[in-house]
Amino acid sequence: xxxxxxxxxxLLLSAAMNTHAAIExxxxxxxxxxxxxxxxxxxxxCLVCQNQNLADSNAELAVDLRNEVFKMLDTGSTQxxxxxxxxxxxxxxxxxxxxxxxxxIVLWVGPFxxxxxxxxxxxxxxxxxxxxxxxxxxxxxxxxx
Amino acid sequence: xxxxxxxxLFIFGLIAVxxxxxxxxxxxxxxxxxxxxxxxxxxxxxxxxxxxVITPEDFKGKVWLMNVWATWCVSCRxxxxxxxxLERLNVAPIxxxxxxxxxxxAKNWLQELGNPYLANAVDADGRIAIDYGVYGAPETYIxxxxxxxxxKHIGPVTPEIVNKTIIPMVTExxxxx
Numbered sequence: 001x002x003x004x005x006x007x008x009x010x011l012l013l014s015a016a017m018n019t020h021a022a023i024e025x026x027x028x029x030x031x032x033x034x035x036x037x038x039x040x041x042x043x044x045x046c047l048v049c050q051n052q053n054l055a056d057s058n059a060e061l062a063v064d065l066r067n068e069v070f071k072m073l074d075t076g077s078t079q080x081x082x083x084x085x086x087x088x089x090x091x092x093x094x095x096x097x098x099x100x101x102x103x104x105i106v107l108w109v110g111p112f113x114x115x116x117x118x119x120x121x122x123x124x125x126x127x128x129x130x131x132x133x134x135x136x137x138x139x140x141x142x143x144x145x
Numbered sequence: 146x147x148x149x150x151x152x153x154l155f156i157f158g159l160i161a162v163x164x165x166x167x168x169x170x171x172x173x174x175x176x177x178x179x180x181x182x183x184x185x186x187x188x189x190x191x192x193x194x195x196x197x198v199i200t201p202e203d204f205k206g207k208v209w210l211m212n213v214w215a216t217w218c219v220s221c222r223x224x225x226x227x228x229x230x231l232e233r234l235n236v237a238p239i240x241x242x243x244x245x246x247x248x249x250x251a252k253n254w255l256q257e258l259g260n261p262y263l264a265n266a267v268d269a270d271g272r273i274a275i276d277y278g279v280y281g282a283p284e285t286y287i288x289x290x291x292x293x294x295x296x297k298h299i300g301p302v303t304p305e306i307v308n309k310t311i312i313p314m315v316t317e318x319x320x321x322x
Contacts (some may be wrong), residue, residue: 048280064275
């Protein structure tokens, strides 16, 4: 019971950690642009602190890139245009969600393939063991008869 | 000996190969998508004379290096001697992109430590550096006669990099096409 409670506490605490944001707050008058801004800075990687997105990072480059996103949205660029802008300069790595293309197909599909392979192997081995047990039981029966 | 007993050894060998290759790579390095693309245009004031404007078009027809640096950047201080030496060898003109820096600090720095730059473009707000995909100074670009970026070196330039990468590439690019 104690283990369960401490596990639950850990889970809740780690969820709470994700709500911190960077210091300056950019506000749009237009709620759609605000939503677009929030979505973009959550999906773009900070290239200095490479495990943080632009929303969480306090690196100077992150500040500059957030400003750039803000400016571009303000002048009417679409989310896709801004994402393309960043990728053109920093490469696919700047996107937290890697695009599905020929060089990332292994990344996307790989885990599923490995899972299917592992399950297949497990089923095969278990069945082989069951058959062996079956044969042993049959042999034992035969002997006792 | 049954072949199947060699399978774990084989799998270990495979993993060891991947580990060996992986240990040589730097996961923090972000390769540039700008290699092979034209150097992004800009129009920035020169450090020595703010009234003078520097653009990459000024260097068309030459093979040149662009070095992104700043006085607040420790690694830039570390590579500075190598750049001064590089300039002395007359390999290629080095154009500095002074990144998010103060003009006075930059000028004093160069006066004290030597100036390897043919010219310095002042990128005060770092906006041009974003166009070049700069994420950590120092970064050095090799740009060919047509203004195409051919190579980007991330991190300080060392004598080894000069000998292994910069000099061979510049020599190659300098050949008349």
